[in-house]
Amino acid sequence: MIDINFILIFIIAAALVAINTKDLLSSVVAVGAAGLGLCVAFLALKAPDLAITQLVVEILCLMILIRATIRNDLPLSISGRWVLNTIVALAFLAVFLWAGYQVLQRIPAFGDPLMETSSFYITHTMEKVHATNLVSAINLNFRAYDTLGEATILFAAAIGVMVIMRKKGHKKIEDKDEDIKL
């Protein structure tokens, strides 16, 4: 479809802007634009659950990233063997894209998926689960182990952030009220 190609070109342009600006706040805004383009692409590909989730997660990601934009960006490192490093990186990317092109000629064409497992899910949801939202039924009924694992990951992230930001062992004299006692 032509619309999806246009949306993809917009996302690539936003990503290129994000990694090339010197101001960190502008690159965070460009990442937000790329995420919004991705949300529109999910809507064009008929996935409404994913569009809602991607939009909200994008907003939270931007909030967390803005916390870290304190200084401006440093330019591309021009010390040492920077020409060789950049050429090696570009050569690696060229090999990766060539290998991807060879693989893409062997998978089914765009718009014609195989759907072997999904035909079982589509025909048997109504008599087993009585739910109308197929994605929720798959996530919480047929494949509920993965949801349990995802809840564990959210827990681990919360605990990890609390452990990293703890101020145990650093006693600064001027601000004592910021010790996060857990």
Place this chain on the structure above:
Amino acid sequence: MYTYFLCFILFSVGLFSILRMRNIIKIIIGIIICEYAINLFFILVGYKMNGRSPIFSSTDEITRMVDPLPQALAMTSIVISLATTAILVALALRIYEKYGTFDVTKIRDLRG
């Protein structure tokens, strides 16, 4: 087929940012762009031409639905990317507080 190739180009933009950037925040932005490309590729594989979204309606037509299985997997992946970003930013803030800079070429000496 060109849609898939554009998705690979988006992934390689993120990969170049991880490899060659000097600021830690730019590396984190590269990781986020890689994750966007992967989720998009999942949904692109499971798209059916002129299909409809996988929600049943009152009128019983269950033919021509897009593939619901990659959508369920990609939903998990989007939430995981938020958890990864949170921990990476927390690490970057700690590195800044200890070394005073975000430059990856200057934080090599082991201290403390």
Place this chain on the structure above:
Amino acid sequence: MKTSNSDSGQGMSLVVKTTTRAMIGVILLYGIYIVLHGHISPGGGFAGGFIIALAYVLFLLAFGKEESLKKFPKPLITLLESLGAIIFLVIALLGFIGGYFFFNWLPKGTKFQLLSAGTIPITNIALALLEVSLGIFGIFLVLVLLKYDPEKPGHAGKKED
């Protein structure tokens, strides 16, 4: 550029505070609607949970951290978050009644009703209202509460034990 945006002891201006007071109820209601209708229309537990977390974060940003910590004290947040995970696991273990782990053991009603589809609505509530939203709020709270001074060149490397 402002170096530490977590110094909002008093919050933002009066315009922002009044708008927030009007909007928080609407955002919470929308989030709860998406969670409860997770098995009928698109959305589900995770999307609704993040929207409720955004309502909490809006309250924290607009009113400052002292007021926010008065309304949501930290022990309460951790207690409710763990309670959500425990309810999810208990419902999964109770599936042994029907035969195997995670079996859908509640009666499934007719389509398009709010009480159909067995254990899926209860799982949605336990996952979204209690675990996801408070987990994300916990992450955001910890990331915002840290105060540090970035313009001290002599501090780096000095560690007092």
